[in-house]
Amino acid sequence: MVPRASFARAARRTLRSQCSHTPNNRRTLASAKSAGYSYETGEVNGIKFASRDIPGPTTQLALVARAGTRFQLFPGFAEGLEKFAFKSTHKRSSLRITREAELLGAELFAYHSRENLVIGAKFLREDLPYFTELLGEVVSKTRFTRHELHEEVIRVIKLNQKSILANTDQMALNSAHSVAFHRGLGTALHPTSSVPITQYLHEQELATFSQAAYAKPNFAIVANGASHDELERWIGEFYSDSPATPPSDFPAIETKPSKYYGGEERIAHDGGNNMIIAFPGSGAYTGGHYKPEIAVLSSLLGGQSYIKWSPGFSLLARACKAQTQAHVSTRNLSYSDAGLLTISMEGKASHIREASQAVVEILKAISGGDIEKDDIQKAIAKAKFRTLEAGQNIGTGLELTGAGLVQSGKPSNLDGIAEAIEGVTEDAVKKAAKSLLEGKATVSTVGDLFVLPFAEEIGLHV
Numbered sequence: 001m002v003p004r005a006s007f008a009r010a011a012r013r014t015l016r017s018q019c020s021h022t023p024n025n026r027r028t029l030a031s032a033k034s035a036g037y038s039y040e041t042g043e044v045n046g047i048k049f050a051s052r053d054i055p056g057p058t059t060q061l062a063l064v065a066r067a068g069t070r071f072q073l074f075p076g077f078a079e080g081l082e083k084f085a086f087k088s089t090h091k092r093s094s095l096r097i098t099r100e101a102e103l104l105g106a107e108l109f110a111y112h113s114r115e116n117l118v119i120g121a122k123f124l125r126e127d128l129p130y131f132t133e134l135l136g137e138v139v140s141k142t143r144f145t146r147h148e149l150h151e152e153v154i155r156v157i158k159l160n161q162k163s164i165l166a167n168t169d170q171m172a173l174n175s176a177h178s179v180a181f182h183r184g185l186g187t188a189l190h191p192t193s194s195v196p197i198t199q200y201l202h203e204q205e206l207a208t209f210s211q212a213a214y215a216k217p218n219f220a221i222v223a224n225g226a227s228h229d230e231l232e233r234w235i236g237e238f239y240s241d242s243p244a245t246p247p248s249d250f251p252a253i254e255t256k257p258s259k260y261y262g263g264e265e266r267i268a269h270d271g272g273n274n275m276i277i278a279f280p281g282s283g284a285y286t287g288g289h290y291k292p293e294i295a296v297l298s299s300l301l302g303g304q305s306y307i308k309w310s311p312g313f314s315l316l317a318r319a320c321k322a323q324t325q326a327h328v329s330t331r332n333l334s335y336s337d338a339g340l341l342t343i344s345m346e347g348k349a350s351h352i353r354e355a356s357q358a359v360v361e362i363l364k365a366i367s368g369g370d371i372e373k374d375d376i377q378k379a380i381a382k383a384k385f386r387t388l389e390a391g392q393n394i395g396t397g398l399e400l401t402g403a404g405l406v407q408s409g410k411p412s413n414l415d416g417i418a419e420a421i422e423g424v425t426e427d428a429v430k431k432a433a434k435s436l437l438e439g440k441a442t443v444s445t446v447g448d449l450f451v452l453p454f455a456e457e458i459g460l461h462v
Helices: 004-018 078-085 093-102 125-141 144-164 170-181 203-213 230-238 293-299 315-319 349-369 373-392 393-409 413-422 426-438
Strands: 040-045 048-053 058-063 107-112 117-124 219-224 263-268 274-280 326-334 338-349 442-447
Touching: 040 230, 048 230, 048 338, 048 393, 058 125, 058 393, 078 107, 078 117, 078 144, 078 203, 093 107, 117 125, 117 393, 125 219, 125 230, 144 170, 144 203, 170 263, 170 274, 170 338, 170 442, 219 230, 219 393, 274 349, 293 315, 293 326, 293 338, 293 349, 293 373, 293 413, 293 426, 315 326, 315 349, 326 349, 349 426, 373 393, 373 413, 373 426
Parallel strands: 048 219, 263 442
Antiparallel strands: 040 048, 058 117, 058 219, 107 117, 274 338, 274 442, 326 338
C-alpha cells in the first residue's frame, strides 16, 4: 500500500507540473506595502485580487463574491450557492475534491453574510496552485443537479427551522434588519420553512445566478500567507473561463442603494426574551458612508464587558448594574452603503424593560452633553482597538478586503479608519446621539410581550 504522505507529495508534484506556464494579459495596480495587516492589491484579466504575505507555512485563500442574501434574486439563492461551493464540477466529483483536500491536509469552508458569499480553503503554502485552480473550477464549472439541490434545500430548511426558532436573539436580529431595511439588507440570513424557497430554487436558475455572481466585476480573490506575484500568476492561469459580464438574459444583481425605514415588530415567544433597539449606523469605510462617530458612540454605550470577572465601566454597564438578569451589548453592523447601530438586550423580561429605559436615558444624556471627557477618550481608544483587531484577524480581513475590492476597487484602509476614529470630537458624538433620538428607531421585541415594552413607552419614535 502506498503511504499517504508519499501519495500527497506525488500529487503536489503532478499539480505543479500541470501549472507551469506563465499567463499573459497581466497588470498590477500600484499599492504601497507595509508590515502588519496591509494588503497589496492587483488585477489580472479583469479579476481583482489582494494578498498579504504573512510569514509562515500556511495560506488562507478565499473568493469573495457579491452574492449574499441582499443580492440574491430569489429566496434561497445565497444558501444554494454556499451549499454547492464544493460539490461536483465538470472536472472533479465532490468525492474527489474531498479526498484531495484531505490528502493535502487542507480545510475547505464556505459561508454567506448579508452581502457576501465567501468560499475558501486553508492549506500548506506550497499547495497554492491546486487550491487556486479548485476555486476557479467552483466559479465556472460547478454542476447544479436537481436531486442534490432538492436534498440540500430540505436539509437546510430543517436545520434552520430548529436553530432559528429556538434562538430568540437571532430571531430578533433578523426582525430588526427587516424592519430597518425591508428588502435587500432586510432579507433573513437563512431561510426557514416559512419561506417558500422551493417554488423559486431550481437548478437552472441557480446555475444562471452563479454566472452572474461569479462574473469578474462581482468577485475578488484574497489570500493571507501568499506571495503577490505567485498569486497573480495562478489567478491568470485558472480563471480564464470566468465570464467578463453577467448573462444578458438574466436580471442583473441588484445594486439599488439601501434605504432605512425604521419601525417596530413584536413576536411572542416562550423560549426567551430579547429586545433590540437599533438606529441608522455607519457603513463600511470603502463604501462612502462611513461615520467614525458611530463607532465611538457604540463603544461609549457598550454594555458588554471585555474584562473577565468585571461588568466593565461603559455607560450601559453602569446604568444597568442593577438589572443583573439582562445582558446588554452594543454593536455597529457595517454594510457597503448602510449600517445598523444595535443595542441588544437578553434575559428576564422585567429586567430588559428597565434596561431599555436606561438606554434611552443615556442617549438623551449624551445628546445633551452630559458626558465626561474621560468616557469619550476611553470610547475612542476602544473603538480604535476593535477596528484594528477586526482588520488584523485573518478570517474577518479576508471578507472585508474582498468586499472592499468588489465595491470600490480598494481594500479597507485600517490606518485611515484609525485616524478617522482618533479625530472624533465630543461634539460629533453629541450630534450623532441627538440625530438618532430625533429620527425613527427600529425596535424588535421577542418573548413575553405582556412585560416587554413598546417603543413609545420608553420614549422612542418609530
